[in-house]
Amino acid sequence: MTTRQTKSESAEAGSPGLRDRAADAYEGARERAIETYDATRSKAKEGVGETPLMALGGGLALGALLAALLPRTKAEDKLLGPVGGRITGGAKAAAEAARDAGREKLTELNITRDAGTSAVQSLFKGLGDAARVSGEAALGAVRKKDQ
Numbered sequence: 001m002t003t004r005q006t007k008s009e010s011a012e013a014g015s016p017g018l019r020d021r022a023a024d025a026y027e028g029a030r031e032r033a034i035e036t037y038d039a040t041r042s043k044a045k046e047g048v049g050e051t052p053l054m055a056l057g058g059g060l061a062l063g064a065l066l067a068a069l070l071p072r073t074k075a076e077d078k079l080l081g082p083v084g085g086r087i088t089g090g091a092k093a094a095a096e097a098a099r100d101a102g103r104e105k106l107t108e109l110n111i112t113r114d115a116g117t118s119a120v121q122s123l124f125k126g127l128g129d130a131a132r133v134s135g136e137a138a139l140g141a142v143r144k145k146d147q
Contacts, residue, residue: 060095
């Protein structure tokens with residue numbers, strides 16, 4: 001009897017090791033993908049909570065980009081035909097009207113970039129003043145107690 005193995009027997013003998021390594025690699029990649037997804041989802045929720053209007057605008061822009069990149073199908077052309085152009089035109093007009101109305105309302109409420117910058121500067125100045133006055137009051141209380 002010989003102890004030589006055929007190529008197929010040798011491959012079968014080595015397969016469990018390869019399969020185990022492949023399964024481990026797959027599982028590791030799967031776990032990393034899940035962790036990345038969870039972290040990204042968490043950060044996205046935080047971002048949406050802080051700036052919901054920007055998230056809405058980003059979602060609309062992403063949807064428009066995807067719609068522009070996807071090719072039109074024959075079924076769409078057949079079913080929608082001339083209606084598709086009117087729908088597209090109406091959607092563009094609605095988006096422009098919404099954008100313009102939103103900008104006008106923000107301007108009316110004095111919610112502009114300059115107003116925001118001014119508000120932040122005013123807030124920091126107020127915080128600085130409050131810290132200075134608090135420090136002076138604490139120092140005055142300590143001096144009175146020592147006298």
